[in-house]
Amino acid sequence: MNYTCPYCGRPTTITDPNKYSVWNHFYLKESILGNVGFGIDAITCPNEECQQLILTAKLTSSNTHRSTGDIKNWRLLPESEAKVLPDYIPEPIKEDYYESCRIRDLSPKASATLARRCLQGMIRDFWKISKDRLKDEIDAIKEKVDSDIWSSISAVRSVGNIGSHMEKDINVIVDVEPEEAQLLIGLIEQLVDEWYVVRENRKKRSADLKNLVEIKINQKNRSQDISEIE
Numbered sequence: 001m002n003y004t005c006p007y008c009g010r011p012t013t014i015t016d017p018n019k020y021s022v023w024n025h026f027y028l029k030e031s032i033l034g035n036v037g038f039g040i041d042a043i044t045c046p047n048e049e050c051q052q053l054i055l056t057a058k059l060t061s062s063n064t065h066r067s068t069g070d071i072k073n074w075r076l077l078p079e080s081e082a083k084v085l086p087d088y089i090p091e092p093i094k095e096d097y098y099e100s101c102r103i104r105d106l107s108p109k110a111s112a113t114l115a116r117r118c119l120q121g122m123i124r125d126f127w128k129i130s131k132d133r134l135k136d137e138i139d140a141i142k143e144k145v146d147s148d149i150w151s152s153i154s155a156v157r158s159v160g161n162i163g164s165h166m167e168k169d170i171n172v173i174v175d176v177e178p179e180e181a182q183l184l185i186g187l188i189e190q191l192v193d194e195w196y197v198v199r200e201n202r203k204k205r206s207a208d209l210k211n212l213v214e215i216k217i218n219q220k221n222r223s224q225d226i227s228e229i230e
């Protein structure tokens with residue numbers, strides 16, 4: 001079974017000791033859903049550095065004690081489709097992002113409100129800009145951000161309710177659909193990559209280069225010392 005782990009994002013093939021399924025017919029008077037059964041699927045990610053548990057549950061129709069199709073599915077672990085954000089992202093931003101993902105389908109309104117607060121948190125933390133309204137903060141970064149990023153922000157902003165969501169104070173709650181909340185969540189994921197991950201990688205490359213230069217200087221000094229002794 002080909003599979004992409006929702007924790008580490010690595011595509012992988014799941015074989016036997018890494019997966020387990022169980023399903024049971026309910027010995028129960030027929031409900032309005034017909035005869036039903038319930039099943040659990042569990043997977044352990046085969047990536048040695050990950051080994052996370054993925055757990056889903058399903059209610060199925062049951063015909064002569066056999067599952068004949070899913071009625072409802074539940075994602076138990078991980079709790080949402082959220083991407084795992086790197087450790088160097090500030091904790092309040094991560095919390096808002098994870099919670100926004102977790103409640104997207106249950107309460108898109110609350111999800112979008114959290115996503116909007118998350119976006120504001122990122123602009124304040126990353127760009128050190130703080131204004132009363134999110135709209136003014138977004139406008140203030142227009143000249144600073146890459147034009148591709150700006151077009152993503154504008155695109156999300158142009159969508160009906162989400163747009164008015166981004167114009168208004170973050171405490172104003174506006175009705176939205178799960179798909180619209182997902183647009184905001186997707187924007188946050190893109191901005192995490194383009195701002196924080198890019199900056200962190202650049203820092204790391206600079207540190208690596210500095211280390212390399214120091215090693216070279218040390219080697220040179222050492223060989224000079226040796227030649228002086230000789």
Ligand SMILES: [Zn+2]
Nearest residue numbers: 005008045050
């Ligand atoms: Zn994994």
